[in-house]
Amino acid sequence: MTTQHTTHRSIERPLEHAELPGHMLTSTAARIMAVLRISTGFVFLWAFLDKAFGLGYATPTERAWINGGSPTKGFLSSVEVGPLQSFFHAIAGTWWANTLFMVGLGAIGIALIAGVGLRVAAGSGTLMMVMMWLAELPLVRFTAGGEPTGSTNPLVDYHILYAVVMVALAAAYAGHTWGLGRLWAKLPFVQRHRWLI
Numbered sequence: 001m002t003t004q005h006t007t008h009r010s011i012e013r014p015l016e017h018a019e020l021p022g023h024m025l026t027s028t029a030a031r032i033m034a035v036l037r038i039s040t041g042f043v044f045l046w047a048f049l050d051k052a053f054g055l056g057y058a059t060p061t062e063r064a065w066i067n068g069g070s071p072t073k074g075f076l077s078s079v080e081v082g083p084l085q086s087f088f089h090a091i092a093g094t095w096w097a098n099t100l101f102m103v104g105l106g107a108i109g110i111a112l113i114a115g116v117g118l119r120v121a122a123g124s125g126t127l128m129m130v131m132m133w134l135a136e137l138p139l140v141r142f143t144a145g146g147e148p149t150g151s152t153n154p155l156v157d158y159h160i161l162y163a164v165v166m167v168a169l170a171a172a173y174a175g176h177t178w179g180l181g182r183l184w185a186k187l188p189f190v191q192r193h194r195w196l197i
Helices: 027-053 073-077 085-091 095-114 118-136 158-171 181-186 188-192
Strands: none
Touching: 027 095, 027 158, 073 085, 095 118, 095 158, 118 158, 181 188
């Protein structure tokens, strides 16, 4: 009689576990990272809510997404710099660009505020920020019409800073403090798929 042995990862032993605050970070630093995480998440979630419902800050009610407005048309159709200018004009206002942008804003905001899926949020948020950086392309000093772009730094602007912040939050397991990160990391599905941590 032969016995077949299968190896299974123990659910009780997660693939990755962050050190408790104090080993990697002091408790104060972990709390500061939590505040940074929640604040950054609120930036994304607020942008989603304002564009979706026209709360009257950056988006008037009549241009809200739920009222048929386009969250990408205004920004992308006004791109006046760089070699990707025609690409951004072509996708401005398309249903798929609007949907990807809005789902991205909302999901990144919720993930950061909740402290779950920070790796996915960091990856997708970085991609979004790089695309927006390319649209504004601070390397370029003059627009296609010859006007100064007003760029204050040719490489690092707020898009790059947001991307770096999101990567740092994911790397520091910032969802474990004042978030649902620890509970999320214990889920069997998440333990089997490390990229979801």
